[in-house]
Amino acid sequence: MEETERTVPTVPQLFEAVAGWAGDETAVVFRTAAVSYAELNTAANRLARCLVDRGVGPDMTVAVSVPRSIELPTVLLAVLKAGGAYLALDPDYPAERLSAMVADARPLLHLRTAELALPAPAAGVDGGADGADAAHAVDVLDVVIDDPVFRAECAARSGDDLTDAERRAPLLPAHLMYLVYTSGSTGRPKGVAVSHAGVSALVEGQHRHLAPGPGDRVLQWAATGFDASFWDLSLALFSGATLVLAPAADLLPGQPLRDTLARHRVTHATLPPVALSVTEPDGVLTGGAVVSTGDALSPALARAWSAGRRLFNGYGPTEVTVGISVGQVTGDEEIGVGRPLPGSSVQVLDSRLRPVDPGAEGELYLSGPGLARGYLNRAAETATRFVADPAGPPGSRMYRSGDRGRRRADGELFFTGRADHQVKVRGFRVELDEVEARLTAHPSVGLACALVEGDLATARVVAYVTLREGARPPGGTAVDSGAAAAELRRHAARTLPGHMVPSRVTVLDHFPTTPNGKIDRAALPTVRPGGPARPVPPGEPTGPGTAVEAELCALVARIVGADGVRPGDNFFDIGGHSVLATLLARQIRRAFDVTVPMRAIFEAGTLAELARTVALARASGA
Template sequence: MNPLPATESPAAWVAWNDTAREGLHATLPELVEAQTRKTPDHPAVHYDRTVLTYRELGARANPLARLLIARGAGPEDLVAVALPRSAETVVAHLAVAKAGAAYVPIDIDHPQARIAALLASVAPHTVLTTAALAPQLPAGTPYLALDDPASAALLAVQDAADLAGADRLAPLRPEHAAYVIHTSGSTGAPKGVVVTHAGLASLAADHIERFGIGAGDGVLQFASFHFDCSVGDLLMALCSGAALIIRPRDCLAGHEVAALIERTGATHVTIPPQVLTALPPADYGTLRTIATAGDVLTAALVDQWAPGRRMFNAYGPTEATVDAVATEVSPARAASPAGTVPGTAATGIGPAGPAAADPPIGRPVVNTQVYVLDADLHPVPVGEEGELFIAGAGLARGYLNQPGLTAERFLPCPFGRPGARMYRTGDLARWRVDGELEFRGRVDQQVKIRGFRIEPGEVEAALATHPQVAHCVAVAREDRPGAKRLVGYVVPAAGAAPEPAALRAHLAARLPDHLVPSAVVVIDAFPLSRNGKLDRAALPAPELAGTATARAPRPGPEHLLCTLFAEVLGVTRVGPDDAFFDLGGDSVLAIRLAARVREAGWLLAPRDVFTLQRAAALADRLTPAPEPATEPAPAATNAGGPGLLTLSQEDIDDLTGEWANEF
């Protein structure tokens, strides 16, 4: 074991890591089936006008699991799921788990090149998809179109009862892979994180108890299915007797999310801080608990949303089964408590962290240990900054088909049992004297923008494939407080004069929306420091001012939109023919624009911002906002259970953007 500094007692952090709880060893099918036996007729899944009870969910998933087994899928096989967001996605994920295989969610709205690359790296046993989407898969990909009549006929003859161990090709154990989630990769390609069943029961037990979830509650599943927060939502709902309420794809703007909460009677939600800022203030009478994850939670948001309900902050990389630490926050706790060790100077490993007024990220969850270590992997004293390492039941197996990267990030743990490992997060943190952890930044160039993990190397690798690019770099800039954005910088190839818009289009054809820089700046040469390295601080800020158009905006909606464009984008001038995304807009800012338009008394759908972009075109889409209802609208009901969502599901296949698909 590594020695402790002579001035430091191990008592504090050893006690804070005492999270052990025995008996939490179960696979995902075992967890859900145990709850089904307790609450068979309770609503399990709500999506739009569809509701499935626990009994019905099993009766839909079990035949599909048996069909997958008949096709040769079993433990350690990978089954990709490329389906539109719906209740059927939950059925498919559960069916794959029941078969013993691991599911791999694929975002069907990602560029075709990206989907092809992911499927090539995964080499799935089968892809579960639809007849309409199957032709878009790479040639030779094995697939099962769930809505095809032939598939329906095969499913109809399968037994709908829960599977016994003998029904699978091999016994399913907690150490087997449960799912593979892809995250941004520093090598230029996304990393597939292989997560086993081993930590699922611990996470479920922790969050169900911590958040106070019980039978009859409603857990709003805001995250996309290829973001690991969706796994936490599923466990909290389907292991407690609550209903998993799936956000429709077109439910993007703050007032739409608010309507979803009101109409479904949601009691619990895990939501990124950025989306919480767009949620209109209201009583939300059923909403008892808000948890935030994915980015820094500010004290201002705690002050706004914690009164009258319980509020939590959670932190955890995909490599640690969703959440590794969590804490309850309140306005009184948003600031550092008395006795907290004051901030220290930067260690030289990375940037100084956020202001001390921001809430902590918490303590380790059940069966998890966390360590704050120096460069030699020695624990640092309480109050000092170091790199955060995670160990315990939820630790992922590693990266799919990347043993070198796995060995680099998953290290032997000197503080645990023989053979134990720990994950090097790359995040800086420090222990407070009350046993809470504070997030302090990064040790490398990885950034979080709007809750997404972004490796600039992946963006740079895609940008470098453009024939007119000689050198490139991607950085996160925060030229306005709280407005962090990804910017690409390009040095052209000899004799070339690439257009920034063309470079962004090149990236958009290869990367998901959240990895496409909001601006690309073409410069003659990169600024260098005295030692010859890139001087990131000297890179010029992108010029995002609108063009001096030939005409002023027309009075009324067009003038309003130009004004709000400029306000939301932080630019000095916007003309009616300037494109929102060419001025640095992104899908979160589109949601913020829709919220500002509503405050001004009008309605604007975020999806229209994506498709029309210009104030001149959007002005005709504005409609007056309805007056607030004096009484809440009655919830829709049917035989399956109360509180069904009555929002219509529109076809928005042309919509792109991570908040439609990632969260």
């Protein structure tokens, strides 16, 4: 056994050490419920023993479908204590994508609450880039954690910490900790396999920069299906601070998020720039710390959010243990991404893997204990991206990130862009190749090209397609009716998460090309051709019926960048998303002098319904 395998702690060891001295401190809060470190540790130990009895052990994957709740950290810790690795399944993802993830990961168990059964894809629905039948055969043992019989079984188990003798094998830092699926350039999401080895360095870096501890309150903002959620969990639970969970609706950027930060007296939060851009900083996180990550931080945002609190900028793709560098920023200087975490390295190399001079741009190559094992079931892609490190000891690897950057003479790192088609949309990583592969899987589509339009808050994926010669137009009607675009968006939504579904699909006769024959992306139309976004059902009015409807449709058209917006449109069907909903609520307040709850925007089936809500609010003086 190597020295690092004996001395580097695993997640259970890190958490149990904190629970030993912070037992009476509050570990987790959700709404009005709270649990102490001692209670959380005991509950996780009991559940872990039940999981071991069902076969969970080191390097075994457990799928988890548990909503934001007081039980969620218990379940995640229990999986890790049993020696397993968790795969968090987001219930908001399309059923086809979830089933593809499960089919790829082959988890031993599926831990879920009663209301979150693993969705079964409809037979015959195509889900891969090749358009083949992808009704995945999923045979996973369900364990319903809120079933009274199972609860009683867990309650009867010992609450003491598990020993390696009780596990199916000793748990080592090299064993798998979690699987996170991220957008894949091949047209299918890819599972990134992350071990326990980098957690200790991550926690050391968090303590060095952010200094969390008892009395602090850390917001769990990121969804569990994203690696950033582990940053929130470790920042709180490996320091004695309190992890604050809240319903998803209370975390929407803007007023809901601001209210949550204030109501729960949050001291530490990690948020993407898009959330910071639509949330007022006054009166929240005062004296605390906020970490911006997931996208470029602008000087204006840095100045706004560094006033009255410490602001940090972080960097790290999914292929490392959440992050690899972090640094404090003020907005009064060039904004970098800090310096590497303890034991980690970020090399700026040229195309021949030679270090570039300070200030020169190159590709960022990442190495250190937090490096992922690679991509699950994708040996070739792993070998391409995780390469030998010529500057490291024999056998060491580095991750070829595809990110461009430079290092200042004093060691500060700067991110300057991408070397491929990977982009960020509202903080989410998106491989445009995956969007294009999904669209070309439709039998009517010949070629597809996807890109991103809009600024930080309004960023959205849009797509352009040409049809195969002789193919029946999608939707079965004339292309210019909008039915083709609507059908292709529905096709994309069967497998792509919401942030990857094109908000607009434009059907072209042919693509503009550059002199060397490639698609000329700069020459693609940026405004949808005139005409409605969808076919008008018989009997539906084609224009606004009231002044409120007319003004509301105009507001929505500007926000989503669409033409021909009508009262019968659904805000989210024509390109709206949660951040744009925040902007819409703000515009409604300014235009009509009323405050409309965010849930009214989400629940309105059409803009006509939302207009009625606005009109009623005006009439009541709300």
